[in-house]
Amino acid sequence: MDPATLKFSKSHEWLHLDGEIATVGITDFAVEALTDLVFVDLPEVGRTLDAGEIFGEVESVKAVSDLYAPVAGEVTEVNTGLPDDLDALGEDPFGRGWMIRVAVTDASAADALLDETAYREHCQSAGH
Amino acid sequence: MTETLLRTPFHAWHADHGGRLVDFAGWEMPVQYTSIIEEHTAVRCSAGLFDIAHMGRLMFSGPDACRLLDRLVTNDVAALEVGQVRYALVCRDDGGILDDVLVYRFADDYLLVVNASNRVKIVEWIEDHCQGFDVEVVDRTHDWAMLAVQGPGSVELVAGVTDHDVAAMPYYRCAIGPVLGNPARISRTGYTGEDGFELIVPAEVAVSVWERLMEAEDAMACGLGCRDTLRLEAAMPLYGHELDEHTDPYTAGLGFAVKMEADEFIGREAVLAARDRDGRRRRVGLRLEGRRIAREGASVFSDASAVGEVTSGTFSPTLEMAIAMAYVEPAVAELGTAVEVDIRGKRVPAEVVKLPFYRRDA
Numbered sequence: 001m002d003p004a005t006l007k008f009s010k011s012h013e014w015l016h017l018d019g020e021i022a023t024v025g026i027t028d029f030a031v032e033a034l035t036d037l038v039f040v041d042l043p044e045v046g047r048t049l050d051a052g053e054i055f056g057e058v059e060s061v062k063a064v065s066d067l068y069a070p071v072a073g074e075v076t077e078v079n080t081g082l083p084d085d086l087d088a089l090g091e092d093p094f095g096r097g098w099m100i101r102v103a104v105t106d107a108s109a110a111d112a113l114l115d116e117t118a119y120r121e122h123c124q125s126a127g128h
Numbered sequence: 129m130t131e132t133l134l135r136t137p138f139h140a141w142h143a144d145h146g147g148r149l150v151d152f153a154g155w156e157m158p159v160q161y162t163s164i165i166e167e168h169t170a171v172r173c174s175a176g177l178f179d180i181a182h183m184g185r186l187m188f189s190g191p192d193a194c195r196l197l198d199r200l201v202t203n204d205v206a207a208l209e210v211g212q213v214r215y216a217l218v219c220r221d222d223g224g225i226l227d228d229v230l231v232y233r234f235a236d237d238y239l240l241v242v243n244a245s246n247r248v249k250i251v252e253w254i255e256d257h258c259q260g261f262d263v264e265v266v267d268r269t270h271d272w273a274m275l276a277v278q279g280p281g282s283v284e285l286v287a288g289v290t291d292h293d294v295a296a297m298p299y300y301r302c303a304i305g306p307v308l309g310n311p312a313r314i315s316r317t318g319y320t321g322e323d324g325f326e327l328i329v330p331a332e333v334a335v336s337v338w339e340r341l342m343e344a345e346d347a348m349a350c351g352l353g354c355r356d357t358l359r360l361e362a363a364m365p366l367y368g369h370e371l372d373e374h375t376d377p378y379t380a381g382l383g384f385a386v387k388m389e390a391d392e393f394i395g396r397e398a399v400l401a402a403r404d405r406d407g408r409r410r411r412v413g414l415r416l417e418g419r420r421i422a423r424e425g426a427s428v429f430s431d432a433s434a435v436g437e438v439t440s441g442t443f444s445p446t447l448e449m450a451i452a453m454a455y456v457e458p459a460v461a462e463l464g465t466a467v468e469v470d471i472r473g474k475r476v477p478a479e480v481v482k483l484p485f486y487r488r489d490a
Contacts, residue, residue, distance in 0.1 A: 039420050061443055
């Protein structure tokens, strides 16, 4: 997926909206900051999430980080192959590394998220 | 509020080579350059370089240097031959561990290497306990740098910077020898469970020694991140995790560093009592199911009862499994005992296993 078409949260999740369905993952910046991923925990299909709610966790040798839902909705699909293919997060975070698909409650909520330029600026300032 | 962090002579090199710098015990140190797992693997398979100049280096000289050290540490300093290094503990009167240290005997003086996090505390402890001893103690932490070369390739690497016959040095031996023509102290020691050396060189030549060692094709700069995973696989305790002022040497499983027949050391009676006390907790290794990491403070359960606490945990890059060290009640300390670890609210099955998790081929 082309990052230019995505929306981003300040907590480093990305979101791709296709109609009412959002695909969610974490960014290359997040993966690079974590390094040495050992574990990812994703929710069950059918779980409803509020915007900002923790939907899972990703763990590296150094630390564990929560994953936050960028928008509200119901989980319709989970990348069940991801826990056994953590390299996907490093190699293709915006594609093979996707985590969940969500039927969003309000698609316009995605407008409040950052576009790629604003997100990269956020990473720059967070890095220093 | 940000306090000013101390910097080792290698600081600019780290910053220029992608080192991710973090606050470690008041020092700005690299946690990794590339990946912790890559750096870890380099030490197990070839050779890694570590900046360990944050560790405290205290020199003891004068007629009572040995006697004072024997008073301060649990091991038998008088029994050290010139060129020997020994692991020891500094204890309080009540047997609680103030620090774990290495004592080096050279021909004219002794060196005490202490943890960075405890250096100021130990310097003050020495000042408070050196009355009546004819000894000079000098803190060389800032004017001497220290680096470690660890891994199966370390002999070849170190032989490239010194004329001293490092291949002939047995483990836990030290020597004074030139490194790139500079006065230096070399020891065959380390904190990784791998063969290796630690070099002490004047601060002003530290970077040139480091860069010369890095010229070797299989040498990799390594951060404190893999130093932790390496020492954990080797089951070496880390002060602040396995060791603190409320833990005695026997509970910590470090009785080998206590010599009761040695001169009276501070805390001797309390340490003796701890040795003979029934029911004290044991330091054990845990192997966990799955890949989640049991981190410091995670509770260990046997059925419904809390029976211990994790002190360090990681995902072992060598064994590719989640491992941890924990203090547990003696009833569950036997090898093979099944327990559970509470990882952020979820119970994960674990088994008590033999320490160390990793031992290099002799």
